[in-house]
Amino acid sequence: MFQRFLRFTMKCQNPAKKFSTATQNNFKVCVIGSAGGIGQPLCLLLKQELMITYLNLYDIAKVNPGVNVDLSHVNTTPIVQAFTGCNVVVITAGMPRKPGMSREDLFGANAAVVYGFACAVACFSPCALVAIVTNPLNSMVPVFSEVLMRCGCYDPCKIFGVTTLDLVRASTFAGQISCADPSYLDIPVIGGHAGKTIVPLLSQSRPPLPSMTQEDIQKLTVRIQEAGTEVVKAKAGEGSATLSMAFAAARFVRSLLKGLSGEPVIECAYVRSCATDAAYFANPLVLGRYGIERNLGYGKLNAYEGKQLQEAVPILVKNIEDGVKYVIQKADIKPPTKCEPPKPPSKTKG
Incomplete structure (x- = not known):
């Protein structure tokens, strides 16, 4: 197998x-x-x-x-x-x-x-x-x-x-279990970017993962969700995930640039969304010349993933409310008087 x-x-x-x-x-x-x-x-x-x-x-x-x-x-x-x-x-x-x-x-x-x-x-x-x-x-x-x-x-x-680091971790940890090259694994991770709001969709892995017991699936899910804590503990409190986060952020920026240049790319990210009751939600997106070209949603979930999502959404709603309330309580925002929109990139001569 x-x-x-x-x-x-x-x-x-x-x-x-x-x-x-x-x-x-x-x-x-x-x-x-x-x-x-x-x-x-x-x-x-x-x-x-x-x-x-x-x-x-x-x-x-x-x-x-x-x-x-x-x-x-x-x-x-x-x-x-x-x-x-x-x-x-x-x-x-x-x-x-x-x-x-x-x-x-x-x-x-x-x-x-x-x-x-x-x-x-x-x-x-x-x-x-x-x-x-x-x-x-x-x-x-x-x-x-x-x-x-x-x-x-x-x-x-x-x-x-x-949220790219969650995808990087999911493919890395799944690759370790399946003895596969993690760079060839594509596992969507939806929800948010903290604890139980992180919902890896192992059932949607491309290519499909080898058959795993429910216990193994749960252990893998929890490890992905708590990977940040794993790094903090390993660094003995002297730091958090920096190198892996830089790697993931560079990958996401590269995808944004490809989209801007006219090469559509699919990446997961946490964005404004109508997919759930949470006003912001992470799932696969098509990135293009103007940012999000299409929101792909999250597809069909199995029973375990559906339960994970149900637990994640109320936490996300509360997290989002905290952010919105913080801005509402500050009264010093004034529209900028001078703005310098970036000039569109010139066409490359070929």
């Missing part, structure tokens, strides 16, 4: 990993939080991306100018410069998760950060696609969205919560 499965994986490849030489290579990407644990490795990965011409780094840390200089010495195409008129903005800034830290503690620390950068994006890059990495993601995406709504430049097709 495993031999047949392995032969099949060689014929299948995650569509988000395919490379096309026809894509444009003149996009401007900004990483906010570029000096952090996720920001630095993410910038290094993006500095190697051929579709990026300008890579803009922003961080309040004193070391950030050094990160700019350090990265500018790498002999690849993207030019390191300042933040304005970007095609894609990636927000990694904020406090990382620490042992014993409650969700409320993390929310209180990071909501103000995301709130402030939402105002900046509204002013300087209102037409950009925005990829939010900052946790707790289930609440940060609503915070960012509510600010842009009040600034008059909100487009639900352009705001994404990056």
